[in-house]
Amino acid sequence: MARPRKRKEIFALGNEAVVEGALLAGCSFYGGYPITPSSEIMEIMAARLPLTEDGVFIQLEDEIASMGAIIGASLAGRKVLTATSGPGFSLMQENLGYAIMAETPMVLVNVMRGGPSTGLPTSPAQGDVQQARWGTHGDHPIIVLSASNVQECLDMTITAFNMAEKYRTPVILLLDEVTAHTREKIEIPNPGEFEVFSRTVPSMPPEWYKPYEETVRGVPPMPPLGSGYRFHVTGLVHDRNGFPTQRPEEIVELLERLHRKIDQFFYDIQLVDTIETADADVVVIAYGSVARSAELAVRQARENGVRAGLLKLKTLFPYPRRQTEKVLAHARTLVVPEMNMGQMSREVKRVNMGRASVRTINRIDGQIVTPSEILKVIMQG
């Protein structure tokens, strides 16, 4: 049997791991505007992308243009990335909606810092969770992922690219300042050790191609612009040919398909990690860097004889309802620690429907929720 190839180990920032993940996933275009605490992603992309075969890096005049550039590059067949933080994320919202409507695969990394406005540029927060879900206008589906340590930054970036390509949709990777600015030893997987998914391109002759046709998966094939397949791109509600329509049945067909292409694959999209949840009376539901505090608190609670567990959310939206239902079968108490005033606990309470008691821990002072704060609440039951 062949010996498994040794993986390269590096001591890297969360932001550096995002770059490694993006390049492994096949990203070949970055358009962005730097902002703390996401800037390292852009800096390293600027150094690395030009060294790849066909990599293109552009700094734009602002975040609105950044989104425009990556949407264009994605339509031309590239796997694309941009990264930002709070103020930039707000500017990106309009074009994010355009990318959803035009079904453009892209990965948007938002390293959350304290807000509102310019807020606390160098301090962590998780204040953009509901903005990631509902920030752009209109009734829309979206995939929002998260990572809590440096290795996960790499892994979840690859996952984000795969989901973007598989479902022809923007995917938001929500990090926080702690995760992005923590250095840890990580392993870089060798090619072939992880899945790389690329968008489906049409196989029929160009004259038969209908760009927004219904398919089983709900995801129409997507040719690169300029390859002979003609398609029209618009933010208006459009028919199967891509041209604006006002006909109710065509409106419903498009919008339902946009939702269905995500909704019918919850099992593939909703990712969580569980630690000691099988028999837990008290379950902590956490994400991002706070999940690391929660992990330590759960282990300490177990040492003190309390049956505690952790449900770590790696997918924030669509909210992992099924996995939450599972822990609700025996949990008496759910603890939701967050660096905001309670954005994810809204989702937890919605699923909980009064079954367990939901305790929230909220910090908005630019500091991470500590293990001892979580432990205290766990011990109160």
Added chain:
Amino acid sequence: MKQQQQLHRFEIRFSGLGGQGIITLGRVMGQGLALGHGYNVTQTQSYGPEARGGSSRCDLVISSEPISYPKAESLDLLVALSQEACNAYYPYLKPGGALVLESDLVKQPPTNRFLGLPFTSLARDKVGVAQAMNTVVLGALSHLLPFISQSVMRKSLESSLPAKIRAVNVKAFNLGHRLAKKEWGDDAGEVWRVEDSERD
């Protein structure tokens, strides 16, 4: 390389002023411990929006086991390179923990149990580059901490620096190591040494 001894969440905080090279110090030491010595290490940082001045802080957690919470909560070692930082973080030091300070910049140590060296003037006068102060600290800590191998850490330092400043930094590193041994004694870090019989 094999770990020198078992560690369970050894927590170090480097603190001082922006511009002193505190985060670089943490990064180089963290890299040496993670890649050179084979420990699990998390290095986190906290700094203000200013480009220089303001406060700066960098935490290292070092462990033989996987690390959950990445920040330091109760410190085994506090390195204070300014009076303000010393005042702010001294209360987080564990009983029995060690305080290392810049003896020219911390004029009022909160306790008489500390290990001091004038790192900045050493770097300026003996190495000729005041900016190499953080590397002098790294050298001194490589003597103090029993789980750091001096040669492995020096190699890691060399590998993480561009060629043109390598020689200066190696000089600063060796100086820190030598002076710590001379001023603090051979047994300075003895509290953390795990005897052979206790090793597994």
